[in-house]
Amino acid sequence: xxxxxxxxxxxxxxxxxxxxxxxxxxxxxxxxxxxxxxxxxxxxxxxxxxxxxxxxxxxxxxxxxxxxxxxxxxxxxxxxxxxxxxxxxxxxxxxxxxxxxxxxxxxxxxxxxxxxxxxxxxxxxxxxxxxxxxxxxxxxxxxxxxxxxxxxxxxxxxxxxxxxxxxxxxxxxxxxxxxxxxxxxxxxxxxxxxxxxxxxxxxxxxxxxxxxxxxxxxxxxxxxxxxxxxxxxxxxxxxxxxxxxxxxxxxxxxxxxxxxxxxxxxxxxxxxxxxxxxxxxxxxxxxxxxxxxxxxxxxxxxxxxxxxxxxxxxxxxxxxxxxxxxxxxxxxxxxxxxxxxxxxxxxxxxxxxxxxxxxxxxxxxxxxxxxx
Amino acid sequence: xxxxxxxxxxxxxxxxxxxxxxxxxxxxxxxxxxxxxxxxxxxxxxxxxxxxxxxxxxxxxxxxxxxxxxxxxxxxxxxxxxxxxxxxxxxxxxxxxxxxxxxxxxxxxxxxxxxxxxxxxxxxxxxxxxxxxxxxxxxxxxxxxxxxxxxxxxxxxxxxxxxxxxxxxxxxxxxxxxxxxxxxxxxxxxxxxxxxxxxxxxxxxxxxxxxxxxxxxxxxxxxxxxxxxxxxxxxxxxxxxxxxxxxxxxxxxxxxxxxxxxxxxxxxxxxxxxxxxxxxxxxxxxxxxxxxxxxxxxxxxxxxxxxxxxxxxxxxxxxxxxxxxxxxxxxxx
Numbered sequence: 271x272x273x274x275x276x277x278x279x280x281x282x283x284x285x286x287x288x289x290x291x292x293x294x295x296x297x298x299x300x301x302x303x304x305x306x307x308x309x310x311x312x313x314x315x316x317x318x319x320x321x322x323x324x325x326x327x328x329x330x331x332x333x334x335x336x337x338x339x340x341x342x343x344x345x346x347x348x349x350x351x352x353x354x355x356x357x358x359x360x361x362x363x364x365x366x367x368x369x370x371x372x373x374x375x376x377x378x379x380x381x382x383x384x385x386x387x388x389x390x391x392x393x394x395x396x397x398x399x400x401x402x403x404x405x406x407x408x409x410x411x412x413x414x415x416x417x418x419x420x421x422x423x424x425x426x427x428x429x430x431x432x433x434x435x436x437x438x439x440x441x442x443x444x445x446x447x448x449x450x451x452x453x454x455x456x457x458x459x460x461x462x463x464x465x466x467x468x469x470x471x472x473x474x475x476x477x478x479x480x481x482x483x484x485x486x487x488x489x490x491x492x493x494x495x496x497x498x499x500x501x502x503x504x505x506x507x508x509x510x511x512x513x514x515x516x517x518x519x520x521x522x523x524x525x526x527x528x529x530x531x532x533x534x535x536x537x538x539x540x541x542x543x544x545x546x547x548x549x550x551x552x553x554x555x556x557x558x559x560x561x562x563x564x565x566x567x568x569x570x571x572x573x574x575x576x577x578x579x580x581x582x583x584x585x586x587x588x589x590x591x592x593x594x595x596x597x598x599x600x601x602x603x604x605x606x607x608x609x610x611x612x613x614x615x616x617x618x619x620x621x622x623x624x625x626x627x628x629x630x631x632x633x634x635x636x637x638x639x640x641x642x
Numbered sequence: 643x644x645x646x647x648x649x650x651x652x653x654x655x656x657x658x659x660x661x662x663x664x665x666x667x668x669x670x671x672x673x674x675x676x677x678x679x680x681x682x683x684x685x686x687x688x689x690x691x692x693x694x695x696x697x698x699x700x701x702x703x704x705x706x707x708x709x710x711x712x713x714x715x716x717x718x719x720x721x722x723x724x725x726x727x728x729x730x731x732x733x734x735x736x737x738x739x740x741x742x743x744x745x746x747x748x749x750x751x752x753x754x755x756x757x758x759x760x761x762x763x764x765x766x767x768x769x770x771x772x773x774x775x776x777x778x779x780x781x782x783x784x785x786x787x788x789x790x791x792x793x794x795x796x797x798x799x800x801x802x803x804x805x806x807x808x809x810x811x812x813x814x815x816x817x818x819x820x821x822x823x824x825x826x827x828x829x830x831x832x833x834x835x836x837x838x839x840x841x842x843x844x845x846x847x848x849x850x851x852x853x854x855x856x857x858x859x860x861x862x863x864x865x866x867x868x869x870x871x872x873x874x875x876x877x878x879x880x881x882x883x884x885x886x887x888x889x890x891x892x893x894x895x896x897x898x899x900x901x902x903x904x905x906x907x908x909x910x911x912x913x914x915x916x917x918x919x920x921x922x923x924x925x926x927x928x929x930x931x932x933x934x935x936x937x938x939x940x941x942x943x944x945x946x947x948x949x950x951x952x953x954x955x956x957x958x959x960x961x962x963x964x965x966x967x968x969x970x971x972x973x974x975x
Contacts, residue, residue, distance in 0.1 A: 291665065291666075292664075292665025292666060292800065293664060293665035293666025293667070294666060322850055322853075423665060423802065524666065526666065526668075528666075528670075528697070529666065531700070558918075558922075559918035559919075559921045559922050559925075560911075560914075560915045560916075560917075560918025560919045560921075560922060561914075561915055561918065562909075562911065562915055562918075562919070566909070570904065570907035570908065570909050571907070573906075573907045573908070574903060574906060574907050577906070579903070579906055580899070580902070580903025580904075580906055580907070581883050582882075582883065582886055582896065582899055582900060582903060583899070583900050583902070583903020583904050583906070583907065584903070584907075585881045585882045585883060585886070585923075586881075586900055586903075586919050586920075586922075586923050587904075587907070588881045589881040589882070589922060589923060589926045590919055590922055592878065592879070592881065592954070593922055593926075595954040596878075596952075596954060599954060621925075623924075623925050623928030623929050623932065624928060624932055625848065625849040625850065625932070
């Protein structure tokens with residue numbers, strides 16, 4: 271079983287990354303872990319990506335500050351640490367990064383480029399990249415002894431690992447130079463043929479996306495070139511940080527086939543990359559709370575219903591039998607996962623009947639995450 | 643089970659059914675069930691996915707779909723379901739080949755990552771290519787001038803990205819003002835904004851998915867796109883008598899009455915088992931109340947509403963046909 275209390279109370283744990291596919295409760299899990307860590311004396315910060323409005327409110331994140339601020343949690347234990355929270359502002363993180371790497375003039379030039387506007391807001395992968403960047407900044411600031419990160423709601427959990435790489439290679443400019451000035455690229459042999467066809471391709475592409483965009487893109491990359499050393503280095507450093515001791519990945523899933531399949535991919539991938547996996551959190555499970563076989567419950571309900579007596583008891587027996595069915599299905603699905611990944615510790619988090627909005631219910635989730 | 647028809651004629655007439663929903667609501671499954679339901683009685687439908695997830699292949703327990711329309715299931719009463727996983731790179735190549743003779747250079751470019759690059763350069767381009775291919779499928783006719791597909795069901799991106807995906811006009815603003823793709827996209831815009839296209843939203847009866855659904859409905863209206871039906875997925879039956887519901891949700895369960903009732907059925911249970919049953923009852927009632935509130939809010943969308951049961955046996959092909967049956971029973975045609 272996954273022991274999250276041990277993980278977050280261990281002073282050696284510096285960064286916890288919560289990842290998984292969309293809709294499985296990553297943000298809630300991240301916030302609950304950070305709150306629990308703070309209640310246990312750590313100075314924790316949670317970086318959320320796209321929290322539900324009411325959760326954001328209860329963490330005091332009303333405006334996009336792009337910097338953490340302290341959460342005033344009521345009922346904190348006496349020996350509690352601190353909880354800080356923030357939500358990611360992708361555009362501002364990108365702007366700040368440009369300012370940090372370029373002279374003021376050049377930075378202004380980059381930020382004014384129309385292509386930069388596109389890439390800093392709608393490029394698929396920017397969010398992932400900026401989440402990494404922000405994580406790097408939080409670590410570098412050194413103001414917290416535990417950083418819990420939520421990951422963007424991408425279609426696949428793996429995007430989080432792949433996007434920064436994709437973004438770096440996109441911005442490295444080779445392709446864009448070929449596209450904007452294919453004639454100068456030159457080459458020999460197969461490259462020559464490729465270059466020739468590239469000419470046709472570039473023409474086709476510029477017909478489609480328009481010469482102006484291509485020009486903007488080329489200008490952008492040129493302006494960016496000078497700061498590339500720092501930019502790539504930074505991406506690499508953050509990536510290395512994810513493999514460093516003190517970092518732990520918590521894969522989050524729900525007892526649904528899609529979510530568990532994504533979790534499986536992620537677990538495999540983490541082990542290929544040599545990244546430290548703490549275990550799997552399965553949110554919203556429905557364990558059976560009363561020891562009474564489904565068949566007996568259903569038979570008894572049949573009896574009551576056919577006699578037309580005790581509708582309440584009959585209903586209770588029926589809903590118990592339903593719950594067993596659901597629990598069995600969930601167990602089968604989790605069984606498949608553990609069959610494929612016998613060494614991955616796992617914890618099921620029984621569903622709360624209501625949505626999680628306030629600190630009280632976050633604490634309750636925290637207790638369930640800890641298995642207490 | 644609801645049996646009266648809630649599927650109005652406008653939906654029955656639509657030829658492109660876009661299915662979206664918050665992540666985790668089961669939209670791929672619902673899209674597949676809808677495509678099967680629309681194929682019933684000798685018709686032919688196409689189920690399309692655009693996010694390279696191979697969700698359709700997994701659902702039908704098949705190897706990954708190639709970029710071609712492939713028959714994957716038969717519908718009750720002799721109908722045919724085909725499936726297509728659109729790969730934007732392949733769509734761009736196909737597209738370029740129509741206007742430029744790239745020959746084998748296309749393969750080289752692909753290997754160099756040039757195509758991914760081009761679709762990355764202009765994010766709108768990717769969506770235009772995907773919806774362009776969908777439009778081609780919807781409009782395709784055979785020699786006799788009949789539509790090849792009676793209906794096309796698109797497993798679309800989740801609600802968060804839905805309107806950006808469908809708003810081709812906006813995407814095209816980034817792209818060239820003239821040229822072949824512009825002409826094609828004008829046709830896509832016409833189709834998506836016509837009464838041939840409806841956008842169904844899959845939801846669970848929980849706060850967040852319902853909120854996202856309502857937001858999506860507003861966004862669709864604002865973008866002049868037509869919301870179709872709201873599909874409530876994974877509905878579990880509510881077991882408690884109405885009069886016990888709110889008391890139970892507030893934690894008040896008449897334990898004595900339950901114990902007496904159980905005794906009448908010949909069950910003499912230990913106190914901890916009774917406690918467990920009571921806890922399950924409170925959880926059930928609370929959930930049912932949350933659902934009832936969510937249902938009331940969902941009515942604000944003022945859309946036809948379809949209900950699909952939770953498949954307790956888990957999702958397999960048999961389960962999928964159960965959903966098809968539920969859709970048909972509610973008038974989907």
